[in-house]
Amino acid sequence: MKKPLIQPKEISVEQRIYNFDEVVCGYTEEQALEEASRCIQCKNPKCISGCPVGIDIKKFIWYITQKDYPSAYYTISEKNNFPSICGRVCPAEYQCRKTCVFTPKDRNVAEENAINIPLLERFVGDYARKHNLALNLTEKIKTNPKLINTKVAVIGSGPAGLCVAGELARLGVKVDIYEALHLLGGVLIYGIPPFRLPRDVLYYEINLLKNYNVTFYTGVSVGKTLPFRELQKQYNSIFIGTGAGAPTWLNIEGESLCNIYSANEYLTRVNLMHSDKFPEFHTPINVGKNVTVIGGGNTAMDAARVALRMQKIKGINGKVTILYRRTQEEMPARKVEIDHAKQEGVEFKFLVQPVKFSGDTRGYVKSVLCLQCTLGEPDSSGRRRPVPIKGSEFEIETDLVIIAIGLKANQILLSTLPELKTTQDGDIIVNPETMETSIPNVYAGGDVVGGEGTVIEAMGMGKKAAQSIVQKLTIG
């Protein structure tokens, strides 16, 4: 009989909802060894094909079983510079764990019993951080002589950009990263809350890139602070990884009433600007007593859990409710995040479509009018379409709304580049083999190409772009 999955410890609900500390604890050494020992070391491992950056999963897990954690780290590092980040935020149940031999072939999500590859990766990454193994790594690096004196500019310091920078810099390319905000990480810092990705982990892995001679410029919005042409003159290639940073609106009446936030704004105020520590940190935020989050993705879960923590921290006895047009089955959010939100007391209302916000005389939102829905035929996304029921209007009282219904590509740079081909939605069109855009020597990846995806998918695109850049720079 197969041994069961080793479940990680989680901080209790009563403890965690009063702070932004990490919820899921990492494996202890014993747990990691036990989980690694469940891996049957397939002759022809399928897990690797499920990893967008192609980590040799079988090999690093084998090294864990041998207690050779440095070798496990070096194995991961051959493909991924950010094991502690990815080990925390990868939706592995749709990736490596889904292709793990323990998941039956016809499933669209991993079997519960599939090897917990991300937690093992996280264990190795955290071990490496504790023992500063990355220093040995820089010594091991062999630069490519043909790449000396080449320069690449990376626009945006999110997952895609960080990945490109790491891949190129370790081969000897001089990489400069341009970031508009004051801190690095893109969505990893403004979007993902610290209770899913602690900031010391994030900063540590980003700062490792400085060992490879990557230079970071913050406070630079390319297209505004300096023209794109300027970069084209100074660099051999440019990578655009500006992300999907623009909020989508419901386009219904009353959407700009006070206390209606985009998820991006609410999360940025807390995650990036530390509004939870106001007034020690100077950015204000409003904390509703009766918060409504609209949407069913990971961002909606993050926003709901952040809003809930804000209530607890400020001593407000309130509630947070998520409204979603379909049912839990169609929710794009990861199951683990839905579970965490539920455990923490977030309420869910399914099959509900908001149609209008109403406000009080001061202009603050006081209620949202909704329609009840049923599920119809599947739409282009393959999920069953929500169909509003005529005459089913009902009102939900609320004093703060967070809209988390998706993001679009940020156009601040793209709007200055008429020659850059984009889709109708404003995503950059690339050659999928090379990630090169319609402008020669200009590459793109991450959410600005694929729409809202995952951190590791962005890194996968970054990796592919880096490979094409290297090929072009070495062969010409």
Place this chain on the structure above:
Amino acid sequence: MEELAIEHKIISKSILATDGKIRIIKLELLAPIIAKNYLPGQFVILMVTQNGERIPLTIVDTDTTRGTITIIFQEIGYTTKLLGNLSPQQNIYHLLGPLGKPTEIKNFGKVIIIGGGVGAAEIYPVAKSLKSVGNKIITILGARTKNLVLLEPELRKVSDEVYVTTDDGSYGEKGVVTDVLKKLLTQNEQPNLVYAVGPIVMMRAVAEVTKPFGIQTIVSLNTIMVDGTGMCGSCRVTIEGKIKLVCCDGPEFDAHKVDWEELIKRNNIYISQEKEILEWYKL
């Protein structure tokens, strides 16, 4: 790209105007790349300290030889007070810009430019540029009192006519900018453009005056921002029923299309926190 790595140092500071507790401060900041790529109408987002709030401020002037930009602000909230307390040679933590769409600079013909309060500083680069392409510039400057009238000599240099109003009548005409505007519109040949920057209620009043005359009226809106790059939507305004972002689609909009009621309400959303932080730091 070494110029991008420089610290944003305060090169010079002056107290431009003061009246009782009110201080209007002018800072010259080292920011060579922003100075080089700036166009009139654009703004910066800055953070005074690492714990700071990100606030937008209009760029009033640049000096490409010195590599500096100039900002002018009234100490109102905690962040502007913190900024006003800095001394030359000190650095601010973060500076991003130039942001927003620049003003359309072309020969409109006759242009009435209105600046109220600190808005008087913000109209200066626009007046200068519009004058340089051959427009006839009529400037109306408004302030609460004589001591708070800003940049009058500078604006006189780039204007064909200048009118000053003060609320208390201590200087110029007693009244508000729209009193003069109404007179000019009824008595004289009508302008091709009215451009106004100032308190929101002033800009709304300007819009109400010009609307019946059908005169194109542009205002530069000041809203609460976070990133300033189109990411968060904090600065959204409703223009002809559609959501627009002041940081990217603006800051300038057709004054007759702005939902002023909503804007006024949204700009007051953190009033209680403003009080709280000022009390906390005893500023």
